[in-house]
Amino acid sequence: MLISINQSDGTPMYFQLVRQIKHLIATGRMGPGDELPSVRALAQQLLVNPNTVVRAYRELETAGLIYTRRGAGCYVAEKPVPYSDAECRRILSERIDALVAESRNLGYDLERVVALLRERNSALGTAPKAEGNEEKPHEQL
């Protein structure tokens, strides 16, 4: 499991873990039944306090994304819930805010940014891994 901690990011470390594991699950890089590293192993790999990992796992368990088998570790839940619409909006808004700020600095008006967005979207072709993740937001619309 590839996770990294960025300390200059203002986000608390446990939350960075939660976000990245959610992302791994949502993008299908971790599937149902996959085992997560033990608290000890992940703490040692990332060089963080074990409590930070415990807290992240607890949060993921509460969210129904993972489950703990007594004495046998943590696993990705059978039907992991993909990102909710609100979560998708939150994630994208963060990126979009940065994009808008940068565009303003460069004197690029919104119409040109949107046109460029379309242009880049077609240049990238169809998204390969997005199937599982696209269903839920549509259901909610």
Added chain:
Amino acid sequence: MSNCESDAVIEVSGLSRSFGRKEALRDVSLRVKRGQVFGLVGENGAGKTTLIQHLLGAYQAKTGSVRVFGINPVYDPTAVLGRIGYLSEDRDLPRWMRVRELMRYTQAFYPNWDPAFAEKLREEFSLPADAKIGTLSRGELARAGLLAALAHRPELLLLDEPSSGLDAVARQHILAAVVRTVAEEGRTVVFSSHLLEEVERVADHVAMIHEGRVVLDMGMDEVKARHRKFILRAKEAGRALPKLPGVIHAVGDGREWSVVCEGEEGAFVHAAQAAGCEVIESAVPTLEAIFVARATA
């Protein structure tokens, strides 16, 4: 002197210490609980080492009291030191010994020394058994010191500036040992450092010492939750920063300010806006930023 098994491994209260006219510690009170990773931060000369020396019983408390495992370390040093693994800042190991000899020599002091574990650590730390201590690199020397501090599986690991003067790889070894000590064995770790990113990563409690005084003493989560850093922009330039609640430290050029403060975000933002400032940015500061703010306040 009872060997009290409360949840406090270390209890320091009202400790003051002067060297000549220099006040090294002033009314220091701290409590380290079992299983905690306790980070002691402060600039060089802030009093961290003096405090650690009191915990080891090297200095006697003249004002205030020091208890480690409920015992005064000055009165019963063997009872205390046998349960502590200590890595000193200057890693004063006998230079003429070979690594193997250092292991045997250190073993003699600790009834709980685990030779198999010591050997495992030696291999993990890639320390050649035949190498003379005097010929080791700084990183190897730190690892040798760490081996000597860990191999009796101490209840309390006390590291004085374990990362000072080490490169990134050697620092990772030290951090990994700290994490493993708590993760695998549930032991208590106290370490002093001026490298705040390290403390932020592994400590769950932090105490800041500045000019001999404790200026902050709280859980890492609480530290992060209670402080915020704002970038403010005044509507009119060239004025002083208006009076705002909870400001610890502010720097600015009369138009924009970077402010570290303690307290609730909403209340601060309201006050700033009411005072004619726009809040451009609001973020959780790094431990480093909090420390600098508190030390220069």
